Amino acid sequence: MDRRDFLKLIMASLGSLSLGTALGVKDSRAREINHKEFMGVLVDTTRCMGCKACEAACAHSHGLDYKEENGEGVFETLRDTTTTRLTVVNRFLTEKGPVFVKKQCMHCNIPACVSACLVKAMKKREEGPVTWEENCMGCRYCMFSCPFGIPRFEYGSATPKIQKCDLCYDRYLSGRPPACVEACPNEALLFGTRRELLLEARRRIALYPDRYLPYVYGEKEVGGTGYLYLASVPFDQLGLRTDLESKPLPEYTRPFLYSEPLVLIFWCLFFLGLNRITKKEEK
Amino acid sequence: MRESTRFTQFLIEELKPKGKILTPFNVISGITILLGAVLIAIRFIFGLSYVTNLNQEYPWGLWVAFDVMAGVAFSGGAYVLCFVVYILNAEKYHAIIRATVLNGLLGYMFYAGALVFDLGRWWNAINPFIGREFGVNSVLFLVAWHFFLYTICLVIEYSPVLCEYLSLKRVRLFVKSITLGTVIFGIWLSTLHQAGIGALLLMAKPNIHPLWFSEFVPVLFFVSSLFAGLSMVIFEGSISKRVFWGRVKVDREHLIRHEEIILSLGKACGIIMFGYVFIRVFDFVHGQHWHYLPTQYGLLYLIENIGFVILPMILFSIGGREKKALYVKIAALLTMIGVIFNRFNYVFLAYKWQIPFSMKYVPTWMEVIVTMSIVFLEIWAFRFCMNRMPVITEIPEWAKIQDQEKKEETVIPLKRKEGKI
């Protein structure tokens, strides 16, 4: 076998490897349904009083340096999640009066950040939460891709981490609900399987049509999210994006990823052919 | 024993600067590089926020947009010319292939290498390569691996020059024999990672302004890498001419062919850009983006596409047709600015476009200095190689003999076959 054939063999193997990899993407979706189902949280904005107990409980549970902000002025401006505040409650003034909305990672069904992460530091757990791990490179591609702008980066540190809500995954594994859900005094937050939460949300809509808009936010957005919202006013008034499609964002990269093996095969054949055709005959 | 001392003497001799040390360029670039080194040290010791303006809304800024995206697009000249010279066997361009491959190799080493400065947890940068878990669904994974493998390809493609420089005769024979395979592999790698850089933006669809976003962003980036790379070849060629032609004994073929090549490449750029413009027109009409034009973003879009794509396209075409090298060179410069502008738009100008301009990310002077120092370092490395290695100068006699023998090798078997018949 001469060098050229050897190289072709290598290329063919790599080609089939990448083809297999691309197909592997499809495989994980066609996998059998296992016992675990996604967990989620239903946020009923008509029940939230804006006490911010969830903020404090979350920070406390994660050991973050959270500063309590109290008093009326706190809701004057919109606050955002930060590297030390993984969830935040904001007040929106609507025609139906003030509405308090909790913001945090949406724990999408098919998350852009998970697809983006090239070292699998962002993981979608089988139980639903999207969590971050320390083998992260700090490339911030997850931040770039997240439609909700959730992951926060510790720019001011020499050993920066990505901070975001992790649905209290470790608490869940030891049988407890997320800290925010536990702390909520008015049961604005409900923790359960996504299936159950959707049923409950629809039940509430059916039972109280004057109270709720007949729409569950997060049911279909970017393929569905783990956090679901009910509200009495249109969601774009509550700081939630309503311009998102139902197609999960990783689906957009699928055609590109598929093209990798195809281009390999086509380029190899085409270029070798071109090279042979255009070679000048040496007398 | 004697061999190693001879080599060290050679090394010391070669490391001495050739030419004047205190030129204005050297002084400016030297100071910038020193300053850049200090800034990078601060970045590593204290954190990104001490040097950059990157924030939670804008995770990617000047370093990603310029070093990684634009820098890699410019280094694309290497794969385009390798295609033309090694696949299409177009002898005319043979004269500049070495300089182009050198520029590409240094481009990947420096610009893609500068990526490490941007990585927050840079010590994990080897994870995509030898880590425990591979995010194979990530476009960035693909891009990272392609960068890595392609740099190796470029090393192989450049190694004949190194071999001639270091008189490694047998190694040269070997690397020359695997050149074709390497080139094909390299073109595949390039196609996909140039497109891949565009594909990185696909998931950011909700955040990128509709005038820029398209499902065909990978195709747009691939096509723009073609003319970005060629523009860089034209640009680098013009500068090299001014700087190096008096300093080194330029190979005759290079001298003769240079202007011809510049014009042909310019013409090619013009044609490719025509296609690119139409792809963008397709996107525009398809998405019915008319109502975006009379906005600030519309203005940005028009400036980028009319001033820095259509205008250079016209200049390339006229220059190529009327054989005016000056037009081609100006067009190349405009194109390069346009590509940089285009990448900036995708990464932080037209990204998170709902945020008002006053609150957008603006790079710090420190980020600019670091970027400039990388550019200068690359130029220094380029100059180092041009002054010492047979990039545009004549190759040594033994190398010519090797090539001649190789050519005869492929002819003789043919003769033998004929003899049998």
Add this chain to the structure above:
Amino acid sequence: MNSFLGEFQYVDFFAEKSVELILMMVFLTTFAIFWKFVNGRRGSPIRFGTSDILSWFTMRDEFFYHRGHTWAHPEGELIRVGIDDFAQKLIGKCSEIRVPKIGQNIEQGDTGIRIKVDSTTIDVLSPVKGEVVAINDKVISNPELINVDPYGEGWIMMVKPSNIKATLANLLKGPLAKVWLEEQTESLREKMTGELGLLSQDGGVLIPGIAKAIDSDRWETIVKEFLLTD
């Protein structure tokens, strides 16, 4: 609250496709025009003479050359003298010329001819020894002729040699002259850091001249080096 395109109401998806088809046809037609435009001039491809670096400077095969870049062409008993193409391109546009008077005797290798380029005077060596019998009035009144036609209308003077054989024996001709010009071209090229676009296709020099383009401050030194008038 967003519903999906087509969820509750009719969406005309044919319209998109027809727009695409129209656009494709527009592309094909405009591209055909564009392609024709770009490939327009079926004209002279870029060549430096005959793609040979030698052709930067022309020579006349039948002329004799002095190493100071002047030529001598015997015509019967007289010798016609001028400066060669290399010299003409090197010094640039001649604005004035001074020649020895008719009847004056000149030595081979003597400075006799002085050419003014703007405000600088360049000395040129005489290739032959003899008596000046004629000077080219046309070139006196129009020195640019030296640049335009150095071997023809740009001739400078006619000399009657004392010993035609001896004087020509010191000069270069034919293949020897060719080799010499090649070497001179090489040494000139080594000095060049500027644009080779100095030389246009037909070889006509553009102001201000190669020497000046190489080093605008010390161009005279370069000229003297090649014209041997140190």
